[in-house]
Amino acid sequence: MMAGNNGNLLSVKDLRTYFETEDGTVKAVDGISFELRSGETLGIVGESGSGKSVANLSLMRLIPNPPGKIVSGSIMFDGRDVLKLSPREVRDIRGKRIAMIFQDPMTSLNPFMRVSKQLMEVTQLHLGHTRKQAREHAIKMLEHVGIPDARERVDSYPHEFSGGMRQRVMIAMALSCEPELLIADEPTTALDVTIQAQILELIKRLKAETGASVILITHDLGVVAGMTDHIIVMYAGKVFEQAVTTELFERPGNPYTRGLLRSVPDPTDEQGKLYQIPGLPPDLAHLPPGCPFAPRCERAEDICRQKFPPYVQLTSEHYSLCHFANEVFAESTETE
Amino acid sequence: MIETDSRPLISVRDLKVHFSLPSGSLFRRSRQVVQAVDGVSLDVFPGETLGLVGESGCGKTTLGRAVLRLIEPTAGQILFRGNDLAQLSNSAMRDERRHLQIIFQDPYASLNPRMTVSQIIGEPLETFRLARGRAKQERVQQLMEMVGLSARFLKRYPHEFSGGQRQRIGIARALAVDPAFIVADEPISALDVSIQAQIMNLLDSLRRQKQLTYLFISHDLRAIRHVSDRVAVMYLGRIVELADGKTVYNNPLMPYTKALISAVPVPDPKIEAKRLRIVLEGDVPSPINPPRGCRFHTRCPYAVEVCREIEPQLVQIKPNHLAACLRISPEEPDIDRVAPGCAPGLMTQSASSMA
Numbered sequence: 001m002m003a004g005n006n007g008n009l010l011s012v013k014d015l016r017t018y019f020e021t022e023d024g025t026v027k028a029v030d031g032i033s034f035e036l037r038s039g040e041t042l043g044i045v046g047e048s049g050s051g052k053s054v055a056n057l058s059l060m061r062l063i064p065n066p067p068g069k070i071v072s073g074s075i076m077f078d079g080r081d082v083l084k085l086s087p088r089e090v091r092d093i094r095g096k097r098i099a100m101i102f103q104d105p106m107t108s109l110n111p112f113m114r115v116s117k118q119l120m121e122v123t124q125l126h127l128g129h130t131r132k133q134a135r136e137h138a139i140k141m142l143e144h145v146g147i148p149d150a151r152e153r154v155d156s157y158p159h160e161f162s163g164g165m166r167q168r169v170m171i172a173m174a175l176s177c178e179p180e181l182l183i184a185d186e187p188t189t190a191l192d193v194t195i196q197a198q199i200l201e202l203i204k205r206l207k208a209e210t211g212a213s214v215i216l217i218t219h220d221l222g223v224v225a226g227m228t229d230h231i232i233v234m235y236a237g238k239v240f241e242q243a244v245t246t247e248l249f250e251r252p253g254n255p256y257t258r259g260l261l262r263s264v265p266d267p268t269d270e271q272g273k274l275y276q277i278p279g280l281p282p283d284l285a286h287l288p289p290g291c292p293f294a295p296r297c298e299r300a301e302d303i304c305r306q307k308f309p310p311y312v313q314l315t316s317e318h319y320s321l322c323h324f325a326n327e328v329f330a331e332s333t334e335t336e
Numbered sequence: 337m338i339e340t341d342s343r344p345l346i347s348v349r350d351l352k353v354h355f356s357l358p359s360g361s362l363f364r365r366s367r368q369v370v371q372a373v374d375g376v377s378l379d380v381f382p383g384e385t386l387g388l389v390g391e392s393g394c395g396k397t398t399l400g401r402a403v404l405r406l407i408e409p410t411a412g413q414i415l416f417r418g419n420d421l422a423q424l425s426n427s428a429m430r431d432e433r434r435h436l437q438i439i440f441q442d443p444y445a446s447l448n449p450r451m452t453v454s455q456i457i458g459e460p461l462e463t464f465r466l467a468r469g470r471a472k473q474e475r476v477q478q479l480m481e482m483v484g485l486s487a488r489f490l491k492r493y494p495h496e497f498s499g500g501q502r503q504r505i506g507i508a509r510a511l512a513v514d515p516a517f518i519v520a521d522e523p524i525s526a527l528d529v530s531i532q533a534q535i536m537n538l539l540d541s542l543r544r545q546k547q548l549t550y551l552f553i554s555h556d557l558r559a560i561r562h563v564s565d566r567v568a569v570m571y572l573g574r575i576v577e578l579a580d581g582k583t584v585y586n587n588p589l590m591p592y593t594k595a596l597i598s599a600v601p602v603p604d605p606k607i608e609a610k611r612l613r614i615v616l617e618g619d620v621p622s623p624i625n626p627p628r629g630c631r632f633h634t635r636c637p638y639a640v641e642v643c644r645e646i647e648p649q650l651v652q653i654k655p656n657h658l659a660a661c662l663r664i665s666p667e668e669p670d671i672d673r674v675a676p677g678c679a680p681g682l683m684t685q686s687a688s689s690m691a
Contacts, residue, residue, distance in 0.1 A: 047528040148618075162619045163392075192391035192555060194616045197599035201615050219529055222558070222601030226608030246605045263533035264603050265562035267585050273540070274562060276533040280498050 008076075009181060009213050010036040010059075015073035017051075017058045020066060023285040028054040028068075030237035036181070036230075041207065041214040043224035043245065045260075046234035049281050052217050055234070056183050059215075060098060061090050078180070096126040099174035103186035105166035109158040115142075115169055116154040122176045141172040145202060164195035171202065178210055185217045200227060221264055225249060230317070233257045236282050236292035239311075243318040253312070253320035253329035256293050291323070299324060344379035344415075345549050346403065346517055351376045351412035351422075353395070353402045357624070370623050372398040374573035376412075377650070380517070385543065385550040387564030387581065389557055389596075393620055395573040400519045400553045404436050405429055416517070434464050437510035441522035443502030447494040453480070453505055454490040460512045479508040483538060500531035504538070511542065519551045524559060536563055557600045561585050569593045572623055572631040575650055579657035589669055590659040592632045630662065638663050638671055642679045651684050 017029040029051045036042045046052040057063055058070055061082060075082040077098065082090065102108050110118055119138035123129040129137060135154075142150035145168040147161075158166055167187065174182060184203065188196035200223065207214055216227055224231055225245065232242040233256065241254040252258040262275035279296040282288070288295060294304040303323050312325035322328060353373040372395045380386045390396045401407040403414055405421055414421040421432060440446035447456055457476045461467045467475050477487040483504040494502055503523060510518055520539065524532040540563060543550060554560050560567055560581070567584040569577040569592070577590045588594045595614040602608055616635045621627055627634050633643040640663065648660040653669045664671050665680035674680060 047530060164619055192620075193557065193599040194391060194595060195619070196601075197613055197615050200601075201613070220601065221529070221603035222608075225603050225605045226601055226611075249603065249605050260529060261603065263530055265533075265536075265558045266604075267558050267561040267600065267602070274533045274537055276537050277530040278534075280500065281528065281530075 007037045008035045009038045009078060010215075011074075011076040012055075012059070013074045013076070015055065015058060015075065016071045017054050017063055017068060018071050019068045021285060026284045027237050027287070028284060029058060031073075032232075032234070032237075032239045034232050034239065034242060036213055036215065038180075038213055039211050040230065041216060041228045043228035043231040044215060044217045044234060045219065045221060045224055045231055047219055047281055049236075049284060050234040051237040052234050053185055054237075056100075056185050056215065056217055059183065060094055060100060062094075092126075095122060095179075096177045097179055098181045098183065099177070099179035100183045100185065101167070101170050101174050101187050103189050105163070105170045105190075106158065108170055109166065109173075111158055114155050114157055115161075119154075119169075119173050119176060122173055126177045137176065138172075141176055142169070145169075145172045145175075145206075146198075147172070164191055164198060167191060167195075167199055168202065171199070171206070175206060175210070175212075179212060181213045181215065182207070183215045183217070186219070187216070188223065189218070189220070196223075203227070221249075221261060233260070236287060237284060238292065238321060239319075240293070240322075241318075241320045243314075247315070247318055251318075251329060251332040253314045253318060253325050253332065254322050255297050255299055255324075255328055257320075258328065258332065259296075259298070291321075299328070342381050345382045345417075346378075346380045346551075347413070347415040348376060348378045348399075348403060349413040349415065351399070351402060351414065352410045353398050353407055354410045368624050371573050371626055372623055373402060373409075374626075376570075376573075376575055378568060378575065378578075380549055380551055382516075382549055383543070383547055384565040385540075385552050385563050387560035387567040388551060388553045388570060389555065389560045389567060390570035391555060391596075391620055393572075393623060394570045395623065396553050396555075396570050397521055399570070400438070400521050400551055403551065404433070404438055404519055406438070434513045435516045436519075437513065437515040437517070438519045438521060439503075439506050439510050439523045441525055443499050443506055443526060444494075446506055447502055449494055452491050452493055453485075453497075456494070456505060457508045457512055460509060464513050466513060475512070476508075479512055482511065482542070483508045484534075498531075499527050500534060503527060503531075503535055507535075507538065507542070511546070514546070515548070517549045517551070519553065521553045522555070523552075525554065525556065532559065539563065557585070557597065569596065572620065572626050574631060574660065575658075576632065576661075577659045578650065579654075583657055587657075589653055589657065589664055589671070590661045591636050591638045591663075591671060593659075594671075630660075640677055640679055642682060646682070646685070648681060649685055651681075653684075 013033050015029055015032050019026040019028055032055060044052045059075055116138055120134035123134045123137050139150050139154050142154060147168055188199050218224055228245050231245050231248045233240045235256050241257045259277040263277055265274055277296055282292050290305045290307055291309045294300040309321050309323045311319055311321050313319050314329045351373055352375055355370040357368045376399055388396050398407060402409045409422050454476050457479055458472050461472050480487050485504050524535050552563050564581045567581045568575050571592050577593045585597060588597050595616045598614045618635050621634055629644040629646055630648050633639040642662055648662045650658045650660045653659045653664055653666055662679040662681040663674055665684045668674050668680045
């Protein structure tokens with residue numbers, strides 16, 4: 001279970017995933033690095049097009065090629081570079097040691113196959129279960145994720161479950177082989193708030209029980225606030241900021257993070273004009289020179305439009321991609 | 337309902353929208369009815385934003401469309417400037433639509449991909465014969481600037497715009513006819529966080545400039561709280577709580593609202609760590625055969641025997657704060673302090689039904 005290198009289960013270095021399009025090369029993920037310790041939850045936050053989902057698919061080597069290609073970097077998982085493994089070795093890891101759940105359970109469950117069969121396949125393949133063992137295990141997993149009458153419902157088809165229940169089925173499938181790492185890509189975005197609360201509680205409980213590490217990918221700052229130990233904020237394929245969760249919320253060191261935090265309405269606050277980040281997310285095929293956020297940044301200066309910003313270390317685990325990272329960090333500290 | 341000085345712009349009374357489903361087998365016909373909206377009464381006052389919040393399947397979108405008669409109501413009244421919209425002929429209704437507009441959720445599906453922006457925004461001007469030719473072009477440009485789009489984009493097609501920009505086009509189209517009342521049906525749900533803030537601010541500033549009245553429908557409680565003056569909470573076709581936004585958020589009375597509010601993730605790790613979350617069991621029941629009695633009783637941690645039998649009405653519990661729950665009353669508004677098994681609301685309910 002435990003990883004060898006400094007307690008890091010996963011260590012991503014300078015990962016670059018590019019897509020060739022008619023419009024030119026889209027650098028969906030462009031040189032990101034992060035680490036995940038065993039038993040921790042990492043949140044990856046970003047808006048659409050920030051590269052958060054491509055980063056996550058790259059970890060599992062699920063990038064369709066062509067048009068996509070991981071052009072450089074390393075993904076050390078438990079001491080081995082996933083990018084150097086043979087397809088067969090990757091398949092052994094995928095689903096067994098690293099499992100994924102997606103936003104829309106309907107796209108990852110086969111609509112023509114009974115849930116029982118889909119759940120059994122996983123353990124028959126990875127754990128060498130017999131049919132009987134696999135079936136019992138499937139029922140146990142469904143009970144575990146809180147599906148009522150699991151024994152009766154195990155032979156249902158996916159459409160016979162509600163959205164929240166389908167998400168539970170998918171979580172049951174993902175956790176069937178007790179993975180060391182669970183990657184959850186917008187797991188609650190398609191769900192209602194009360195169902196979202198159920199699923200987040202479930203992920204928390206299962207994580208505590210199995211000791212798995214979790215990567216939670218979301219656009220919702222509220223979700224990461226309550227669920228994660230560390231956060232990385234992505235914009236235009238780059239990591240703009242990473243920090244311990246509490247510090248990121250209290251003292252953001254990047255103007256983009258700060259804007260994002262301020263543009264979410266705080267329900268406990270008085271109403272008023274909501275802070276808004278002006279402009280639109282950038283076109284990844286035609287990034288401006290300099291900082292990709294500069295055209296929308298309230299404190300951009302000439303240097304931001306000309307030179308790509310440095311990745312500045314602010315505290316031991318807090319980094320920000322900004323020419324003025326120290327200043328922004330200091331401002332956040334003052335206003336606190 | 338809620339006492340204010342002004343008269344409501346729109347009054348909905350006991351509105352019902354039922355859909356019958358073809359069901360049963362060829363040999364055994366049975367009739368199933370989806371009670372999407374089942375007895376809703378609401379007032380929307382001039383210049384206010386009334387937020388309508390609820391989970392998927394609660395009937396909020398159906399209610400919003402039925403108010404504009406984009407879906408025909410099964411029963412009930414929609415009073416607008418002295419007319420009952422539900423009784424108008426189709427042609428009379430079409431004339432009224434000039435004053436009643438809608439903004440849709442999906443900025444990709446609600447704009448005709450074969451029309452240019454100028455045609456899309458100009459179409460309602462032609463339909464209602466408000467402007468032609470040069471005057472129309474000028475008006476379209478003016479509308480585009482009003483919603484923050486450059487007039488350079490006049491001849492472009494919807495696919496050339498981002499989600500947020502398309503939503504701006506949809507807003508410009510709704511505003512073209514100078515409406516009094518706009519139903520905004522999940523206008524920000526398909527957008528990114530940073531763009532959501534832009535659209536919320538735009539809608540709010542337009543409301544102030546043009547004295548608009550909104551029915552703002554969303555499942556997003558944070559957004560609803562931010563944009564709304566008053567908030568109505570909907571569950572399985574009924575309004576279960578109604579008060580000003582701050583009150584609904586800080587002091588919800590009805591157990592469903594309490595659970596809903598507690599489920600909203602707050603973007604603050606310190607608050608999140610301390611929060612007690614009411615996690616509801618199970619899913620929303622089907623609106624085809626909604627539970628008898630209180631529709632929420634199947635998931636309600638406070639439900640007692642009478643909740644299974646008697647359907648609570650929306651009554652005033654505190655000043656300007658209405659809720660539909662048998663376990664609370666004006667004398668005992670705090671459900672956590674009501675003696676176990678007691679349903680003080682029964683008295684209020686019978687008193688209000690006599691009145």
